[in-house]
Amino acid sequence: MNPQFLMDGLIAGAMIGLGAIGVxxxxxxxxxxxxxxxxxxxxxxxxxxAVSGGLGLLSTSLMRPIGPFSFGWSLPLAAIIAILLTGLLALAVDAVLFGRLRARGSAVIILVMASFGASLALRSLLEFLFTSKPAYFTKALQIAMPMGAGLRATPDQLLSLGIALLAVLAVHLLMTRTDIGRSMRAVSENPALAGIAGVDVRRVIRVVWMLGAGLACLAGIMTGLLVQIRPYLGHDLLLPLFAAAILGGIGSVPGAMLAGLIVGLSEAAAVQLVGAEWRAAVSFVILVAVLLFRPRGLFGRPA
Structure with missing residues (x-):
């Protein structure tokens, strides 16, 4: 087995872990x-x-590659704006759809089915606006650098892995060392009791949407940078995201990232052992196994 699957799995797993935190x-x-x-x-x-392209039109110097990386300063600046816009999009969907259903006291299955509808609508709108043709942040080619032990990685891959790990650390500190993090954990334990204790539940919900959407945006940007951008980018990652969220334990930020790495490594190993056509089945197998043998996941609390 080619040891390169370890690096490929870690990089893919880091993107899965970031997205799984939002889930x-x-x-x-x-x-x-x-x-x-x-x-x-x-x-x-x-x-x-879109924002990166607009910034590039304003100043072509922003498109000039930064050091060993394939992108210019337009992408980091665009990423900041895109994270805010994606958070606002999530808040808008909640205000228009999920918030109204919660106010009516709708059953969980109604919310789940509504999320399917929202997914289809958002993906169709994306295809309408940008077409189904794959897009790229940059067409520059990078040569993978030897890392030792038969492993190779490009500067973009190493940067993405580092950013993902730093983002998880930041979210973990937010959840454990700040007032809003403690409020989020209180609402997670008992929303009604948290509200009685003075926690602004609506504010917590807004923060959760913004945080989850921001991390999803970051994962999408880095996945698009390393591979390509297309309307089905997130849809194809949905099963691995849920597998990682459940394996890590619902509510556990470090657990989601660790589980994402496990899912990514498992998928990469499956490609080496049985072929790329079985890659998608790995997440499903992990999901079923966790639900059968350890429903609370690696770091989840027992009911």
Whole structure:
């Protein structure tokens, strides 16, 4: 087996872990599985692409590659704007759809089905605006650098892996060391009791949407940078995202990232062992195995 699968799996797993954090936070606070979460990855990537292109038109110097990387300063600047816009998109979807259903006291299955509808609508709108043709942040080619032990990686891949790990650390510190993080954990434990204790539940919900969407946007941008951007980018990652969220334990940020790495490595190993056509089945097998043998995941709390 080629040891390169370890590097490929770690990089793919880091992107899965970032997206899975949004899934696990949404479920722990709002108590439903949001199947539209994958579309936030796609929207984040396309928004960054559009903003980056606009900045490049204003100043071509912003498109000049930074050091060993394939992109210029237009992409980091566009990423910041895209994260904010993706967060606003998530808030808009919640205000128009999920918030109204919660106010009516709709059953969980209604919220889940509504998320399917939101996913389809967002993906169709994305295809209408940008077409189905793959897009790229840059056409520059990078040569993978030897890392030792038969492993190779490009500067973009190493940067993406580092950013993903730093983002997870930042979210973990936010959840454990800040007032809003403690409020989020309180709402996750008991929304009604948290509200009685003075926690602004609506504010917590807004923060969760912004945080989850921002991380999804970041994952989408880095996935698009390393591979390509297309409307089905997030949809194709949806099953791995849920597998990682459940394996890591609902509500656990470090667990989601660790599980994402496990899913990514498992998929990369499957490609080496049985072929790329079985890659998608790995996440499903992991998901079923966790639900059967350890439903609370690696770091989830027992009921």
């Amino acid at each position: 696990t936070l949404t479920y722990s606070i709002l108590r439903f599985a949001n199947f539209g979460h994958g579309e936030l990855l796609s929207w984040g990537a396309y928004l960054a692409l």
